[in-house]
Amino acid sequence: MAVKSKKTRIGDLIVAFLCVIVILVCLLPMVNVLSRSLSSPDALVRNEVLLLPKEMNFEAYKMVLGDSKYTWSLAWTAIITVIGTCLSMFMTTICAYPLIYDNLKGKKLINAFILFTMYFNAGTIPLYLLLKDLDLLNRPAVLVVPYCLSVFNMIIMRSFFYGIPDSLRESAEIDGAGPVRILVSIYLPLSTPVIATLSLFYAVGRWNGFSDALMFMNKREYWPIQLLLYNILNNMTSLEVATQEGFTKPALSDNLKAATVMFATVPILMVYPWLQKYFITGVHLGSIKG
Structure with a gap:
C-alpha cells in the first residue's frame, strides 16, 4: 500500500x-x-430553540395531519409528481432516442432547434396566453404538461445512449428488430442509472415547484403543497388569512409553520436513499459520454 x-x-x-x-x-x-x-x-x-427542541410537543403535527387541506395538498402533490415524472421520462426518452441515429434526416437541424429552446424562450406572458388559448388554465394538466421536458435532461440521456455500443443495435437490426423493440429490449434495460437520475431530477423539480401553480392555478383544491406552504409563510400579515390557515395565536403560528415545512420536505427526502447509487452512477456516466 x-x-x-x-x-x-x-x-x-x-x-x-x-x-x-x-x-x-x-x-x-x-x-x-x-x-x-x-x-x-x-x-x-422566548426564542430558546436553536438545535434541540424545548418543551417537546406534537401539537403542530396533530393540527397539520388532522387538517384535510394539508393532507390532500400533500397527496395531490404526490399524484402530480408521479404523473409528471412518468410523462417527463417518456418525453425525454422518445426525444433523445431518435437523435442517436446517424441516418435521421434533418438531425442537425432538429438538434439546433432543441438547443435553441434551452437558451431562449418567449417568457411568462406569452406562455400564459398560450395556455389560456389551449384552455389549460385552472386545470390539473397545467401543472404537468407545460414543463414536461427538460432539454438539459434530454441531452444527458442522449449522451448516455451514445455510450451504448452500436454493435448491440446493429445485431438486433440484423435479427429483424425495429427501433421500438431495440429501445425497449436493449437501451432501456442498460440505462437504469440515467433513468433513475433523471427521474429524481424531474420528481424533485415537480415536488418543489410552486411558481407554475401560482401563475396558472386559482383553484385551491389543486394547489400543491409548496404553494400552500408559500401562502402560509407569506400571508401572515393578514389576520383574516392567518385565522383561515389555523394560526390563531402568534406563538402557535411559528410552531405550525415549522411543522408544515417539515411536512412538505420529508417525503421527497425519503426518495434519495433508494436512488442514491443510481444517482451517482448516472450523473458520472451521463457527463463523460457523447
Whole structure:
C-alpha cells in the first residue's frame, strides 16, 4: 500500500474539513426547523430553540395531519409528481432516442432547434396566453404538461445512449428488430442509472415547484403543497388569512409553520436513499459520454 505524502494528507484534511462545513451549512437549518416544529409555542416566543427542541410537543403535527387541506395538498402533490415524472421520462426518452441515429434526416437541424429552446424562450406572458388559448388554465394538466421536458435532461440521456455500443443495435437490426423493440429490449434495460437520475431530477423539480401553480392555478383544491406552504409563510400579515390557515395565536403560528415545512420536505427526502447509487452512477456516466 502506497504511503501518502505529508502534502497529500494535508490536502485530504482540508477537503474533509470543507465537506464537513458544507454538510453543516445544509443540515443545520433543517435541524433548526425540526426543533422548532417539535418545541412548545412558549419556547419559540422566548426564542430558546436553536438545535434541540424545548418543551417537546406534537401539537403542530396533530393540527397539520388532522387538517384535510394539508393532507390532500400533500397527496395531490404526490399524484402530480408521479404523473409528471412518468410523462417527463417518456418525453425525454422518445426525444433523445431518435437523435442517436446517424441516418435521421434533418438531425442537425432538429438538434439546433432543441438547443435553441434551452437558451431562449418567449417568457411568462406569452406562455400564459398560450395556455389560456389551449384552455389549460385552472386545470390539473397545467401543472404537468407545460414543463414536461427538460432539454438539459434530454441531452444527458442522449449522451448516455451514445455510450451504448452500436454493435448491440446493429445485431438486433440484423435479427429483424425495429427501433421500438431495440429501445425497449436493449437501451432501456442498460440505462437504469440515467433513468433513475433523471427521474429524481424531474420528481424533485415537480415536488418543489410552486411558481407554475401560482401563475396558472386559482383553484385551491389543486394547489400543491409548496404553494400552500408559500401562502402560509407569506400571508401572515393578514389576520383574516392567518385565522383561515389555523394560526390563531402568534406563538402557535411559528410552531405550525415549522411543522408544515417539515411536512412538505420529508417525503421527497425519503426518495434519495433508494436512488442514491443510481444517482451517482448516472450523473458520472451521463457527463463523460457523447
